[in-house]
Amino acid sequence: MPSGILLLDKPRGLSSNAALQRVRALLEGVKAGHAGSLDPLATGMLAICLGEATKVAGELGVARKRYRFRMALGTRTASADAEGEVTGHSPVPHLDAAAIETALERLRGAGQQVPPMYSALKRQGQPLYRLARAGITVERAPRPIELLELRLLDFGGESLELEVLCSKGTYIRVLAEDLAAELGTLGHVTELRRLYVEPFDRESMHTLETLAAIRARGEWPRLIAADAALATLPAVHLAAAEARRLLSGQTVMVQPQLPATRVRLYDETGNFLGIGASEPSGAVRPRRLLARPS
Numbered sequence: 001m002p003s004g005i006l007l008l009d010k011p012r013g014l015s016s017n018a019a020l021q022r023v024r025a026l027l028e029g030v031k032a033g034h035a036g037s038l039d040p041l042a043t044g045m046l047a048i049c050l051g052e053a054t055k056v057a058g059e060l061g062v063a064r065k066r067y068r069f070r071m072a073l074g075t076r077t078a079s080a081d082a083e084g085e086v087t088g089h090s091p092v093p094h095l096d097a098a099a100i101e102t103a104l105e106r107l108r109g110a111g112q113q114v115p116p117m118y119s120a121l122k123r124q125g126q127p128l129y130r131l132a133r134a135g136i137t138v139e140r141a142p143r144p145i146e147l148l149e150l151r152l153l154d155f156g157g158e159s160l161e162l163e164v165l166c167s168k169g170t171y172i173r174v175l176a177e178d179l180a181a182e183l184g185t186l187g188h189v190t191e192l193r194r195l196y197v198e199p200f201d202r203e204s205m206h207t208l209e210t211l212a213a214i215r216a217r218g219e220w221p222r223l224i225a226a227d228a229a230l231a232t233l234p235a236v237h238l239a240a241a242e243a244r245r246l247l248s249g250q251t252v253m254v255q256p257q258l259p260a261t262r263v264r265l266y267d268e269t270g271n272f273l274g275i276g277a278s279e280p281s282g283a284v285r286p287r288r289l290l291a292r293p294s
């Protein structure tokens with residue numbers, strides 16, 4: 001069965017989990033998990049980890065992401081996007097590029113964001129969106145985010161198109177509402193596309209249709225190696241004896257010594273073994289290892 005990372009161009013109208021199940025069905029039920037969710041409204045890159053690559057899915061969850069989105073001004077919806085019921089109206093002031101740029105500048109950089117009720121975050125085991133659909137609102141603590149880039153692509157009338165590079169945990173629907181408030185009105189997202197998840201900014205994506213065509217030919221799609229998700233971690237290459245000890249769960253000593261950090265582990269032939277944890281003493285212990293082929 002395949003093992004690696006597949007980059008899916010998720011279509012509009014499917015939840016991330018529904019898209020994942022479509023991929024699993026096409027790939028004969030392979031073990032799989034997605035890294036980072038996309039709303040049903042959204043399209044674009046959904047990183048799907050297959051087989052043993054599911055063990056690095058958490059690393060992609062903390063990566064930066066780039067989105068392009070369009071928002072409507074003058075109306076608020078319950079879900080902050082076009083799928084929600086309209087819950088408010090507000091006049092839209094006259095705007096020009098300078099006024100919009102001033103508002104964008106106030107939002108750039110590090111800040112705090114309160115997660116929306118229509119989200120997959122859980123409270124006592126219940127996703128917030130289920131509570132929201134039942135008319136229940138609960139307190140949500142603000143979370144730190146960072147907008148590394150935020151720029152206007154187009155505007156006209158009561159619509160803006162923007163692009164943003166942001167940290168993990170950023171909700172574009174909340175960003176749209178915050179921007180509308182900076183502009184003195186209300187707003188919601190009408191279109192949303194995730195352009196990429198780092199470090200895959202230069203990688204192409206599969207669609208469900210291209211995957212189906214590949215499988216109809218009896219072939220498997222090209223996958224990205226699992227360790228590509230760990231490019232920012234230091235690499236530790238182990239001699240054969242060290243690799244055997246580590247794979248049996250033992251701590252090994254390496255040179256040069258590394259600070260306390262997570263590391264990528266490889267054997268002497270360059271095979272990726274998994275994720276380890278290093279200590280200033282030079283000790284490296286296994287943290288999450290990939291199963292070895294039998």
